[in-house]
Amino acid sequence: MPPPKDLDPYADPRAFYGAELRRLREAAGLSQNELGERAFCSGTYIGLFEAGERRPQLEISRALDELLGSGEHLQRLCRLAQTSKVAGYFADAAELQRRASSIGSFTSMLVPGLLQTAAYARALTRSAHPFAATDFIEGHVRTRMERASLLDSPTAPVLWVVIHEAGLLLPVGGRTVMAEQLSHLAEQAESRPRVVTQVLPFSAGAHPCLHASMTLMQFTDAPAVVYTEAAYNGQLVEEPLLVENYRSAYDLARAAALSPEASLDRIASAAKEFATR
Incomplete structure (x- = not known):
């Protein structure tokens, strides 16, 4: 302890x-x-x-x-x-991300929060809260952008992201927003040595992570934990056996994904498709 x-x-x-x-x-x-x-x-x-x-x-x-x-x-x-800028159910996970030595993320339909652009985050927030005031939406966007500064820290964790190919094709915010978001995603992977991005292609078929988005956080001085999230709630998983099950599922998804180099090519291709439609 x-x-x-x-x-x-x-x-x-x-x-x-x-x-x-x-x-x-x-x-x-x-x-x-x-x-x-x-x-x-x-x-x-x-x-x-x-x-x-x-x-x-x-x-x-x-x-x-x-x-x-x-x-x-x-x-x-x-x-x-418990006062926090982020949703209460995510507050613990947000704090743990700051302490993690490595973060492994799988998302089935969306770009992970740490790699989102402001326009993409704004479109997502507006879709989840269609009747909210502009100040509410912009507050969420600012908070998400502040969280992304974690990657600028000298002690930034290794961030290894696996995104299903569907997440590259869903037009969140429209073509211009998606083209910008995918270009940003590729740029982050190319310019930050501690950020690795892989795309899980449709050809991989069914896989253990198919039904959930998950974040696996590992630490130098504490056991690993997993955070899973749905539309309006999330759960922090700490039970060792469940964490190990999630870790195994994440490893299998990573093994089935395209290589980081091939993934960058697929992301760039998707960005070009949105930019030229």
């Missing part, structure tokens, strides 16, 4: 939550493992909360308040720490 580390409890709400949890746990004379056992989670999970490396959850905070006799203290801090 993460060793205790000194945090500035006033750095942000998550750090304050972690500092308070550690204070209450130590006052109760419990180790991280002991508290985890009583809360039906692992000591590692408690350690991640205390280190400010995981966004606290209301259900576990309620259990911890009961165990530590702290009223609703941790629950109130949890609500404060």
Whole structure:
């Protein structure tokens, strides 16, 4: 589990939550493992909360308040720490992406968020929220573009993306937007050595990832996790056996995909088709 580390409890709400949890746990004379056992989670999970490396959850905070006799203290801090620019169901995954050493992504119909252009992200957001105000749409677009700055970090993770060929052909936002998006996708793969893109062709037929989009995040100091997403919800998968199943499915999809070089040719071809229609 993460060793205790000194945090500035006033750095942000998550750090304050972690500092308070550690204070209450130590006052109760419990180790991280002991508290985890009583809360039906692992000591590692408690350690991640205390280190400010995981966004606290209301259900576990309620259990911890009961165990530590702290009223609703941790629950109130949890609500404060859960404030996020991204959708609540994606907030944990967004935070984990920043810590990951590698990110493996499979998408069946869309370009992954970290590689989207503003126009493409805008068209997607508008399709999901057709009656939303412009400020709402633009806020989502800005947040997505801010997340993409992760790839500019000196410690950027290796991003290995597998996109089904269908994702190159779906005209999100129209021909001009798609031509720009696909050109951007190719440029990112060519200019960033830590970004690898593959296309899974229609000729591959059925495959284990056919029914889901998934993101596999691996870390140097923690077990791998998987994030799966649908239209209006997502799920973080941490159970080791399920994570391994997703990892196997991702590896099979990657093996069935075109080589990175052939994939760039297919992306460029699709971009040209949209530009010249």
